[in-house]
Amino acid sequence: xARLQTFADLIELAREGTRPLDEIFLDEEAAEREVxxxxxxxxxxxxWAVMKDSVRRGLxxxxxxxxxxxxxxxxxxxxxxxxxxxxGHLVAKAIAYSIAVLEENSRMGVIVAAPTAGAAGMxxxxxxxxxxxxxxxxxxxxxxxxxAGGFGALVAARAELSGAAGGCQAEQGVGAAMAAGGLAFLxxxxxxxxxxxxxxxxxxxxxxxxxxxxxxxxxxCVVRNGFTAMLxxxxxxxxxxxxxxxxxxxxVVEAMVRIGEAMPRSLxxxxxxxxxxxxxxxxxxxxxxxxx
Amino acid sequence: xxxxxxxxxxxxxxxxxxxxxxxxxxxxxxxxxLEEDPVEAxxxxxxxxxxxxxxxxxxxxxxxxxxxxxxxxERIKDALDLARAxxxxxxxxxxxxxxxxxxxxxxIHLRGRTRSISILGASIGGGMIEIRExxxxxxxxxARDPCILLFYEDRPGMVMRASEIIGRRGINIASMEVLRRxxxxxxxxxxxxxxxxxxxxxxxxxxxxxxxxxxxLDRVAGGAPIT
Ligand code: SF4
Numbered sequence: 001x002a003r004l005q006t007f008a009d010l011i012e013l014a015r016e017g018t019r020p021l022d023e024i025f026l027d028e029e030a031a032e033r034e035v036x037x038x039x040x041x042x043x044x045x046x047x048w049a050v051m052k053d054s055v056r057r058g059l060x061x062x063x064x065x066x067x068x069x070x071x072x073x074x075x076x077x078x079x080x081x082x083x084x085x086x087x088g089h090l091v092a093k094a095i096a097y098s099i100a101v102l103e104e105n106s107r108m109g110v111i112v113a114a115p116t117a118g119a120a121g122m123x124x125x126x127x128x129x130x131x132x133x134x135x136x137x138x139x140x141x142x143x144x145x146x147x148a149g150g151f152g153a154l155v156a157a158r159a160e161l162s163g164a165a166g167g168c169q170a171e172q173g174v175g176a177a178m179a180a181g182g183l184a185f186l187x188x189x190x191x192x193x194x195x196x197x198x199x200x201x202x203x204x205x206x207x208x209x210x211x212x213x214x215x216x217x218x219x220x221c222v223v224r225n226g227f228t229a230m231l232x233x234x235x236x237x238x239x240x241x242x243x244x245x246x247x248x249x250x251x252v253v254e255a256m257v258r259i260g261e262a263m264p265r266s267l268x269x270x271x272x273x274x275x276x277x278x279x280x281x282x283x284x285x286x287x288x289x290x291x292x
Numbered sequence: 293x294x295x296x297x298x299x300x301x302x303x304x305x306x307x308x309x310x311x312x313x314x315x316x317x318x319x320x321x322x323x324x325x326l327e328e329d330p331v332e333a334x335x336x337x338x339x340x341x342x343x344x345x346x347x348x349x350x351x352x353x354x355x356x357x358x359x360x361x362x363x364x365x366e367r368i369k370d371a372l373d374l375a376r377a378x379x380x381x382x383x384x385x386x387x388x389x390x391x392x393x394x395x396x397x398x399x400i401h402l403r404g405r406t407r408s409i410s411i412l413g414a415s416i417g418g419g420m421i422e423i424r425e426x427x428x429x430x431x432x433x434x435a436r437d438p439c440i441l442l443f444y445e446d447r448p449g450m451v452m453r454a455s456e457i458i459g460r461r462g463i464n465i466a467s468m469e470v471l472r473r474x475x476x477x478x479x480x481x482x483x484x485x486x487x488x489x490x491x492x493x494x495x496x497x498x499x500x501x502x503x504x505x506x507x508x509l510d511r512v513a514g515g516a517p518i519t
Binding site: 115150152156160163164212270272 | 302305306308
């Protein structure tokens with residue numbers, strides 16, 4: 001992607017041509033890998049099928065490895081069916097589906113990392129919720145998925161996407177920003193709007209610590225996917241309404257990297273701080289590993 | 293540029309892309325370098341890798357990779373039992389590799405019937421990996437693209453002869469790295485290729501005088517060809 005290194009490049013490319021964002025990303029990748037863009041689109045369709053299946057398996061329930069999580073996605077969706085919803089079907093589904101993927105992940109089930117396993121929920125969760133609520137077919141939804149992937153790749157060019165290197169902002173923050181870009185695209189946003197959706201979302205996750213209880217990708221990770229999915233919806237909603245991120249996306253990414261560097265190691269996946277070191281967090285860890 | 297398919301991917305078993313999928317790929321690379329079935333696997337884990345090993349299934353994933361499993365293999369969760377059933381001994385030890393080391397670093401030592409291999413690698417996020425040492429030689433390998441590793445005796449003409457064999461096949465060398473312990477001592481060559489090298493050429497490399505061993509890494513860590 002010689003000409004496509006930053007979000008600024010992307011906006012430039014989108015401005016000068018007639019290609020929509022998904023085509024720009026697929027063309028760049030196709031050139032790099034020397035494969036036809038249509039073949040890549042097919043691979044994305046296959047991955048989308050695995051993503052949808054992971055939501056379905058996740059909703060079926062079952063406890064995690066440790067027994068700490070499981071069943072929450074089902075709880076949210078069943079509550080919604082009862083009609084008691086604070087936020088509409090789209091919101092409820094986005095939360096439930098995002099959590100479902102992570103519950104499946106916590107059972108060592110098959111998922112698609114997006115961008116990581118711990119943050120695998122919000123991209124499929126929000127896109128599937130939107131596609132169901134708006135009757136968008138798979139072929140069209142996958143275009144949003146490509147945009148989400150392209151956004152993630154642009155962030156990954158500058159930042160390592162792992163809790164160990166950058167805290168949870170670098171996993172779920174980026175996942176939510178990807179989802180926001182994909183959602184805005186599916187809802188008809190132009191390229192600048194899509195980038196603003198991502199920027200608004202990412203900047204509102206800055207500083208998010210990675211503090212998994214007992215070192216498991218369970219608490220807070222599983223439920224957090226439902227919450228960061230909400231940020232993605234908010235990012236798309238506000239950007240489509242014309243709200244603009246004062247700080248450009250490329251600079252938000254830089255800020256994320258610097259915050260990640262400044263974060264103490266105890267808040268970067270070592271399970272040595274934050275929620276992991278609360279009295280309850282410690283008790284759970286001790287029970288699990290039989291530490292006296 | 294990082295591939296979109298690395299971002300929306302890999303398709304993998306949970307729970308962690310760096311601690312499960314990345315770990316599996318790291319020891320899969322070690323297995324590819326060993327080129328025979330392991331009888332013993334020793335893992336030394338640094339920092340975050342050591343701290344959250346059991347919770348992330350890193351132990352199972354490391355062993356799974358050494359058994360040759362891919363990241364989406366549903367048997368990863370049973371890898372420890374499978375290894376025991378095959379009589380493969382495995383151990384895990386925490387090891388402080390210093391403040392410079394990537395928090396998700398692991399040293400993998402595999403022993404087969406006739407040879408052993410040691411690598412040092414790191415899982416750098418989203419299931420992507422980097423190998424930083426092979427048998428003590430500092431390298432930088434992602435194991436995504438086709439790559440050849442040569443261990444040989446330091447003597448004149450080796451680089452030329454190796455590139456001749458590859459060039460004859462019309463395969464482009466993307467990049468290359470040459471290192472040696474000392475003049476006339478053991479040397480090491482890493483050759484990144486744009487396409488995999490056919491077996492007979494690998495055999496020709498192996499027959500070059502002064503060559504101790506030749507390893508082939510062909511997209512072990514993802515980057516699978518899309519055709
Ligand atoms: S808290 Fe840490 S382990 Fe959990 S999802 Fe966030 S970055 Fe991943």
